[in-house]
Amino acid sequence: MHCRPCETWVDARRCPSSVAAVAVQRVKVPISAREPMDGDGVGGTAQDAISCWLHDFQLSAGEPILQKAGVEYGSEVMWWSDSRRRKRPHEGIDITLADACSMRSLPLRFAEPGRVVGIIDDFLGRTVIVQRPRHREQFWLYAHVELADDIELGCWVTEASFLGHAAASATKCPSHLHISLVESAGVMSPTEASDAWQRVTWSTIHEWDWLRFVPLTLQLPQRRPTHTERGLWWAGLLGGVLLITCAAVSRYRRP
Numbered sequence: 080m081h082c083r084p085c086e087t088w089v090d091a092r093r094c095p096s097s098v099a100a101v102a103v104q105r106v107k108v109p110i111s112a113r114e115p116m117d118g119d120g121v122g123g124t125a126q127d128a129i130s131c132w133l134h135d136f137q138l139s140a141g142e143p144i145l146q147k148a149g150v151e152y153g154s155e156v157m158w159w160s161d162s163r164r165r166k167r168p169h170e171g172i173d174i175t176l177a178d179a180c181s182m183r184s185l186p187l188r189f190a191e192p193g194r195v196v197g198i199i200d201d202f203l204g205r206t207v208i209v210q211r212p213r214h215r216e217q218f219w220l221y222a223h224v225e226l227a228d229d230i231e232l233g234c235w236v237t238e239a240s241f242l243g244h245a246a247a248s249a250t251k252c253p254s255h256l257h258i259s260l261v262e263s264a265g266v267m268s269p270t271e272a273s274d275a276w277q278r279v280t281w282s283t284i285h286e287w288d289w290l291r292f293v294p295l296t297l298q299l300p301q302r303r304p305t306h307t308e309r310g311l312w313w314a315g316l317l318g319g320v321l322l323i324t325c326a327a328v329s330r331y332r333r334p
């Protein structure tokens with residue numbers, strides 16, 4: 080399945096309709112009251128989900144996502160400071176736009192359906208933790224968010240649910256969304272997960288041996304050429320061959 084509407088993106092196993100996502104972006108969508116079923120868009124890999132989310136986010140933003148050293152997973156660089164380095168390698172990916180005000184005004188949504196099993200504070204806003212329904216050992220962390228009022232512990236969310244906005248920043252670090260994928264040592268029931276995450280804070284997150292961060296790549300789905308682009312490519316190739324042939328023939332006929 081390709082991300083819609085253009086059908087020109089590949090490597091996206093599941094995408095909500097981009098057209099619909101853009102159209103409803105300012106409409107509050109109710110949180111799902113039930114556990115997602117097969118067919119609700121929960122079958123792809125986590126990386127597929129995040130690539131698709133980035134695609135939709137960029138469409139709704141209307142400007143490119145900031146690509147700078149430091150935003151990617153594992154980086155030791157602070158992307159908002161040329162001279163300072165992170166205390167430890169980056170635990171996820173940072174998503175923002177060149178204009179932090181534009182970033183603040185954009186409604187944020189979830190990458191996948193899931194259950195909220197934790198909400199913790201972070202240095203810019205709040206972090207909401209969502210358990211993946213088909214991979215109950217994995218959790219999405221959406222950090223630095225000014226949370227929507229109806230996001231609370233135990234609720235089910237879908238990709239269409241309104242997560243909130245990027246939190247305002249009073250530091251040198253501009254408003255942005257941080258996304259991490261965390262894996263626990265084994266599958267957890269939602270109750271076990273809620274109990275476990277209640278004891279975790281960002282300052283102690285590296286001390287727990289039951290969780291580890293999973294690498295994520297900040298990349299859009301690969302773009303497949305459109306029919307027009309493919310047509311132009313073939314027209315260019317044929318034109319080139321024709322020119323070379325004509326030149327060769329005229330040279331051969333020259334007395």
Ligand SMILES: [Zn+2]
Pocket residue numbers: 169170171172173257258
């Ligand atoms: Zn980050």
